[in-house]
Amino acid sequence: MPELPEVETVRRGLAPVVSGRRVTALDMRRPDLRFPFPERFAERIVGQEIVSLERRAKYLIAGLSGGEDLVMHLGMTGRFTILQNGRRDTPGDYANAVGPVPAHDHVVLHLSDGTRIVYNDPRRFGFMIMMPHADQSQHPLFRGLGVEPLGSDLTAEYLAGRARGKKANLKAFLMDQRIVAGLGNIYVSEALFRAGLSPNRAARTLADRRGAATERAKRLVPAIQDVLRQAIEAGGSTLRDYRDANGASGAFQDAFAVYDRARHVCPRPGCGGEIRRVVHAGRASFYCPRCQK
């Protein structure tokens, strides 16, 4: 669920609350999420100061004063919630241990100012791992990642170079985290609509015979960057589970042109086409066959 804009929104909500705070306790309500929790997880975190909270692709990275990083992924349904002053709107009160623990609250991070950060994840596709900060770029999780789409590394020439000779379709190409890191099912569909490119088109057509970027690649870069920037500005997209760290929904779902809009009329003025749903690699794709070639 959470793609780059959602993870970035969570990061921005959490960062001011956790930065400079010390972890005073860690509760684990089960032994694992998608992976087992790190060895001696609590001992490695408790007593450390959280010095930074960064994002790479869809990963959140908390830098700890002891030199290790806590790397977190939200999977499909992961959610961080900030609890201040022992108050909580759902049943269960962590401060007083009153009432049942809410379903799927798997991890609670207690901070030195009394704030607690709760990690909730019904499907448990998310995970938390620890790694030395110095090893980050060489860690298997990060080593093969593609460029950050909002950085200066995403260029038409880069896309053309990676797409050259690939007969896979554009949908799969852009979903591949080794190419562009942080895009997911929603924003690939939306970016392709903005670029006027069909998800069915072969990726190699982003490059010409010499490997130079085509007009298509040049349209794709701003389409990706604009949709991500606008989504971040809107606080991400809430379809079902997603909430930011303060419990607020995103608003960008109201701006979807095609995602989850099968059989609706294309929003481009004068088009009148009908949005289609197709499946690529087991994931739904949405596009307007008239606008996207």
Add this chain to the structure above:
DNA sequence: ACTGTACCCTGTAGGC
């Protein structure tokens, strides 16, 4: 080297 499928897990929506 690619590509497509199955799977991890839970909740929900829709058809009957």
Add this chain to the structure above:
DNA sequence: TGCCTACAGGGTACAG
């Protein structure tokens, strides 16, 4: 009302 199926923001392990 209830049962059953399909599907959901992600990523990985396979088989072909």
